[in-house]
Amino acid sequence: MVLKTPLSRVLGLGAAKEGASHWWWQRMTALALVPLSVWFVISVLLLVGSDFENAIGWLRSPMQAALFILFTTVVFWHTVQGLQVIVEDYFHTEWLKIAVLIAIKMFIVLVTVVVILLILRIFLGV
Numbered sequence: 649m650v651l652k653t654p655l656s657r658v659l660g661l662g663a664a665k666e667g668a669s670h671w672w673w674q675r676m677t678a679l680a681l682v683p684l685s686v687w688f689v690i691s692v693l694l695l696v697g698s699d700f701e702n703a704i705g706w707l708r709s710p711m712q713a714a715l716f717i718l719f720t721t722v723v724f725w726h727t728v729q730g731l732q733v734i735v736e737d738y739f740h741t742e743w744l745k746i747a748v749l750i751a752i753k754m755f756i757v758l759v760t761v762v763v764i765l766l767i768l769r770i771f772l773g774v
Contacts (some may be wrong), residue, residue, distance in 0.1 A: 670729065677726035690765040699732060704770060713771040717764055724760045 691712070695703050708710055730751050741746040 670732070674726065674729040674733075677722050677729065679727060681719075682721050685721060686713055688719055694757070707767065707770045708773065710771070713767055716767055720763050721760060724756050724763075728756050750764070 691706070695706060699705075707716065732749060735745055735748050735752070739748060
């Protein structure tokens with residue numbers, strides 16, 4: 649059963665073949681954030697009242713550092729996906745839309761790399 653109109657079949661108009669994938673990945677990152685957020689909140693609550701050395705010691709654990717890097721990566725990936733939907737829906741000038749999307753992605757990549765490097769620096773004791 650074909651759901652396209654005859655005109656859209658002739659013109660080749662239709663789905664860009666990216667929407668479903670984007671939607672799927674946004675749901676997967678949201679699903680991954682559920683246990684990661686629970687871990688993060690519990691970890692922060694357990695560190696309340698601790699001194700600086702205990703907090704640093706916590707992050708020097710391989711499991712905690714790995715989970716923190718995973719949490720950071722998934723949070724920023726999910727953020728980019730959400731902001732992309734907002735920009736695509738509300739920016740109607742094509743060049744501005746592209747410029748804003750590039751700026752957002754560059755900023756998020758920069759922040760993600762900096763946070764991961766800081767986590768690794770603490771983990772490695774540099």
